[in-house]
Amino acid sequence: MAEMGMCSRREADEWVENGWVKVNGVVAVMGQLVVPSDRIEIDRAAQDRQEQQVTILLHKPMGYVSGQAEDGHEPAVVLINPQTRWNHDTSKTHFNFSQLKGLAPCGRLDIDSVGLLVLTQDGRVARQIIGEDSTMDKEYLVRVTYGDREVDIQSVFPLDQLARLRHGLELDGEPLQPAQVDWQNPEQLRFVLTEGKKRQIRRMCEQVGLHVVGLKRIRIGKVVLGNLPVGQWRYLGANEQF
CATH class of the missing domain: 3.30.70.580 (Pseudouridine synthase I, catalytic domain, N-terminal subdomain)
Known part of the structure; x- marks a missing residue:
């Protein structure tokens, strides 16, 4: 049920425990094996719980x-x-x-x-x-400094390092997925990521000599x-x- 997007795994366990799930017309039990041809029915009580x-x-x-x-x-x-x-x-x-x-x-x-x-x-x-x-994308506005420079960083930051931010960096020994990275203004970058490793943007910036002084998430998927x-x-x- 979780793989079909009907609920979470925890919810699925709760529904089965409460007798809210039937397989081929028979109340399901925990651990029951189901094949694609089986018919799964969900009790209205489960749907009501979910809607709340x-x-x-x-x-x-x-x-x-x-x-x-x-x-x-x-x-x-x-x-x-x-x-x-x-x-x-x-x-x-x-x-x-x-x-x-x-x-x-x-x-x-x-x-x-x-x-x-x-x-x-x-x-x-x-x-x-x-x-x-x-693979849902998340969008961030990131204010940075570069060396002793706090303003007009865009004019001095190497293009090849910007390209590395977009694709080519590793964290924890694993290559990162491609990211969208562009200048919003001379001191601020816009990142769009499809993954979320711990302190990812800050660690990415460190690898190219940037220091993050402000980070704000402004979008997740279609929600702003x-x-x-x-x-x-x-x-x-x-x-x-x-």
């Missing part, structure tokens, strides 16, 4: 970690409460604290990075963004950060898709 799951878009500030608290720093999920909901959120969904249960970040933003962070209860969304087979203020959040809209 929320996906939240947060403009993460600096100083918060994406996932579990670490080194005394709070996780970004502590910012999700009625007071920090963006007052221009058009979603009709009403907030309640049960929505925080199982709400997990889809990918990370470093403690010193800001921008779009997606948190979801929906395993389908998580798989779209960070699943092993995901837009005008969402720092430290505030909104629900993923009913008509929005990654």
Whole structure:
């Protein structure tokens, strides 16, 4: 069911345990083998549970970690409460604290990075963004310095090093996937990546002599950060898709 995109693996286990799955008209059991010709039916109760799951878009500030608290720093999920909901959120969904249960970040933003962070209860969304087979692109604005130069870096930064940023670097002994990298202005680069290794952009820049002084994620797939203020959040809209 997870491979068909119907749910996450964890949800699939829960549905089977609750008796919400039938194979060829018979209630399924854990560990049951299924072949392509089998007919899988899902109880309405499972669908209702899934429809209640929320996906939240947060403009993460600096100083918060994406996932579990670490080194005394709070996780970004502590910012999700009625007071920090963006007052221009058009979603009709009403907030309640049960929505925080199982709400997990889809990918990370470093403690010193800001921008779009997606948190979801929906395993389908998580798989779209960070699943092993995901190729969803993420867009970042990255302010850099070069040696002792903080302005007009574009004019002195070698073109061959820009080409290496686009394709040709390795991290942790593995070649990186091609990336889109272009100058936005003389001090800022725009990166579009389809993978998300730990501190990837910062480490890529280090390899070509650049130092990152500001990093902001502005898009994941088709969903953009837009005008969402720092430290505030909104629900993923009913008509929005990654």
